Amino acid sequence: MVSEAAEIKGSSEEIDGEGAFKDRVRSAVIWRSGSQILAQIVTWASTLLVIRLLDPADYGLFAMTQVVISFLAFLNGWGFASALVQSDSVDPFRIRQAFGLLLLLNAMLAGIQYLGAPFAAAYYGQPVVAELLRVQALIFLATPFIALPEVMMARKLDFRRQAIVNLAAAFAGAGTALGCALAGLGVWTLVYAPIALFWTRAIGLTLIARLLVWPSFNFRGCGQIIGFGSAILFTQLFWLVQSQSDVFIAGSRFAPHALGLYAEALFLAQIFMAKFVPPLNEVAFPAYSRIKDDPAAVRWGLIKTIRLLMLIAAPFYCGLAVAAAPIVETLFGIKWIGMVPYIQLIALALIFMTVQILFAPVNNALGRPSVSMRVSLCGAILFPTAFLIGAQWGLIGMAWAWLGAAPLLLLVTARLSAPLNGVSLADIGRAMLPGLVPALVMAIAVGFVSEAIAGYGLAAPIRLALLVMLGAILYGTLLWLFEREALAEVRRLVLRRRSAVEPAA
Structure with a gap:
C-alpha cells in the first residue's frame, strides 16, 4: 500500500516561506541529532558492559568480517534510492522501480557474501570468519525496507517518525548484545546485535511510513535514478577503500x-x-x-x-x-x-x-x-x-x-x-x-x-x-x-x- 501516494509528487517543493523552511530544517536537525544522541547513549551503555565481557580477539575477528561487509555494502543501492530526494518530483511508479532495484541488489549481495565467506576466512586464516559472514548476510535482506522509507521521509524533512523507530531499534540492538554477552556467546554477540537492530528498523520504518509497495522490475525510464545512483555507488566504493x-x-x-x-x-x-x-x-x-x-x-x-x-x-x-x-x-x-x-x-x-x-x-x-x-x-x-x-x-x-x-x-x-x-x-x-x-x-x-x-x-x-x-x-x-x-x-x-x-x- 502507498497511503501517501497523492502527496508524493512535488510534496517536497511546498515551502511556506523562508522562515518556515528554516524552522523545518531546524526541527529536522533536532529530531535526527537528538534521537541519534539518545540512541548512542543506549548503545554505548550496552557496549561498555559488553566490551568488558568479551576479549579483544573477538573484536579483531568482527573487524575482519566488517571489511567484507563494507566492501559489499557499497552496492546495496542506497544511492539509487537517494536519487528520489534530489529529484524535483517523484511518482508512485518511480518508487516501485527504486524498490525493485533495492530488492535485486541486496538479494544478490546476500548470496555473494554467503557463498564467498570461505574465501574471506582463508585470506585471514580464521575459519570462524566464514560462519560469521554467512549469518551476517541477513543484514542485506533488511536494507530495502530501511532505505526506501528513509529517503521518502527525508524528502519531506520528516525525521520525527524516523527518530521513534531508530530509538526502538537501538534498544533492540543493545538488549540483544547484552543478553548474548551474558550468555557467553563471545564474538557472536557482535553479529546478532546488528541483525536485531537492522530488522527492527526495517519493520518499524516500513510500518510507520506506510510505504509497503509492490516492486517493479521494469526499469525503463529510470535513467535519472541509475545515473545519480551510479555516481553515489562509486563514491561509496572509493570511500570504503579509503576507510577499510x-x-x-x-x-x-x-x-x-x-x-x-x-x-x-x-x-x-x-x-x-x-x-x-x-x-x-x-x-x-x-x-x-x-x-x-x-x-x-x-x-x-x-x-x-x-x-x-x-x-x-x-x-x-x-x-x-x-x-x-x-x-x-x-x-x-x-x-x-x-x-x-x-x-x-x-x-x-x-x-x-x-x-x-x-x-x-x-x-x-x-x-x-x-x-x-x-x-x-x-x-x-x-x-x-x-x-x-x-x-x-x-x-x-x-x-x-x-x-x-x-x-x-x-x-x-x-x-x-x-x-x-x-x-x-x-x-x-x-x-x-x-x-x-x-x-x-x-x-x-x-x-x-x-x-x-x-x-x-x-x-x-x-x-x-x-x-x-x-x-x-x-x-x-x-x-x-x-x-x-x-x-x-x-x-x-x-x-x-x-x-x-x-x-x-
Missing part, C-alpha cells in the same frame, strides 16, 4: 588481539564523525536540494555548518587525545590500555576528516555527485598508500598515516568542490578557527595538568572527571573571551522561535 583499507592491510599482518586494540581505538576516535555527523548530513542533503537554485544560500549554509560543528568537534577530538588514557581505563578496563597511542593520533586526524565529509551532501544536492566521486577516488588512493607505508612501522605507523593523509584529503576536497559550491580553502580555515584555536589551547593546558597529577595515584575515573571539568571550564572561558560571536550564533540556533525573523543569506 587499514584493517584490510593489517588483518593479514597482525594478530587478532593487536588488531582488536587498533579497531576499537578507531571506533572510539570515530564516534563523533561516524555517529553524529552522518545524521546532520542526512538532513543537509534534502535541505540543500531545496535551495540548490540559490548559490549564496548554499555557500552560507556550508560555511555556517563548518563553523558551528567545529565548536563541538574540535574540543571533543582534542580532549579525547589528551585524556585518552583515563578514558580507556575508565570505560574499557586496563586490558584495553594499548589503545591509547592509536586514539591520540587518529583523534587529531579526524578534526580534518569531520570537515571533509560535510561537502558530499552539498555536491550531491547540487546535482554533481561526480565531484564527490572524484574526491572519494583521491581518498581511495591517498589513504591505502599511507597505510601501506605506515604498516612498515606497525600499527602505530598506520595511526600516523591517518594524521598525514586526512589534512591532504581536506585540501583536495576544497579544491575540487570550490567551483561548485563557492567555498574556498580560506573560507574553510576561517570557519574552523573559532572552535579549533581555543580547543588546541585547552588541550595543551589539560595535557600539562594530566602529567602533573599522574604521580598522585588517583583512580582513573577521578582523573578523568578532573580533566573533563578543567577542559570544559577552559574551553568555555576562551570562547567567552575571544569568540563571543560564535557563542551567540549557537544560542540563536538553539533558542530561535518560529516567529523569529532572520535576514536572507
